Amino acid sequence: MATETNDTATEAKAAAPADTKQERKRALITGAxxxxxxxxxxxxxxxGYDVVIVARRGDRLDKLASELKEGGTDAEVITADLSRPEGVTAVVERLEKGDIGLLVNNAGFGTNGEFAQLPVDRELMEIDLNIRALTQLSHAGLGPMKKSGAGAIINVASTGAYQPVPYMSTYAATKAYVLSFSEGLHEEAKGYGVTVTCLCPGATRTEFQEVAGIGEDGIPGFLWMSAEAVVEKALGAAKSGSAIVTPGLLNKLTANLPRFTPRFAVRKISGAMFKRAATKE
Ligand SMILES: NC(=O)c1ccc[n+]([C@@H]2O[C@H](COP(=O)([O-])OP(=O)(O)OC[C@H]3O[C@@H](n4cnc5c(N)ncnc54)[C@H](OP(=O)(O)O)[C@@H]3O)[C@@H](O)[C@H]2O)c1
Incomplete structure (x- = not known):
């Protein structure tokens, strides 16, 4: 009992640097x-966080920054393409200033369709963004956090991380990497006071489906969550020091299904869903 209380207290302390250290109350969010x-x-x-917001569409970031500034938030904009080395370098340089207490590696996209028919350049761009940029930014963020013994990282994966997904093969594989990588970092970083949490959302109403070319009709209405609910769960989980958060009861069930179902059956079920969801063959 005593051990449990002590562990909880240690994790909570590690997870809430920005709430306890005034000078580090700044978050950097990619794909904002x-x-x-x-x-x-x-x-x-x-x-109460100040924010550094990153994406390619600077006009949207500027609009969001002005809105947040009106509410008293210091909002900095970095317009960068994180699928390109120079875009990642710009954000690495910002992280190296050492004042970011919370890094949210959220930028990502998916592609839907038969792999052999998808343009390979876009598949590689997906790997560069979902894996390469996230890895490099996690490294750049962790350096100063380790030095100060405080900080938190939230890496955004997906329920697709829990099993292979035919017709979204590259996407699911990138998210499996994010989940495995983040769990590894979680164990390493809690030793020096930093929390790493992997967020695994299921279907969430955003621009994701349009970008991926997934027809929304293929996904039943009850499976959808709002971005508001997903982010609330993620921030709560990071604050309590969790390694993984999968918001929504149905998503939790989906995430656990592969553990109790033969792998060939899991592949068939997920493949059938996403073959149907593809808007183009
Ligand atoms: N929505 C879902 O159903 C769902 C489910 C599971 C996981 N996820 C994950 O959640 C994360 C956020 O996705 P979302 O649902 O919010 O999708 P979204 O509405 O399409 O937003 C994606 C964000 O990523 C940014 N982005 C895309 N390519 C980029 C690049 N090359 N460089 C920099 N930024 C880039 C976009 O900004 P610009 O276009 O302006 O660059 C945008 O801000 C992703 O990692 C996604 O895989 C989403």
């Missing part, structure tokens, strides 16, 4: 021009 990332920026601003 839309969807889940924009919602992270809004909810963090409401919780």
């Amino acid at each position: 021009s839309a969807g889940i990332g924009e919602e992270f920026a809004r909810q963090l601003a409401k919780r």
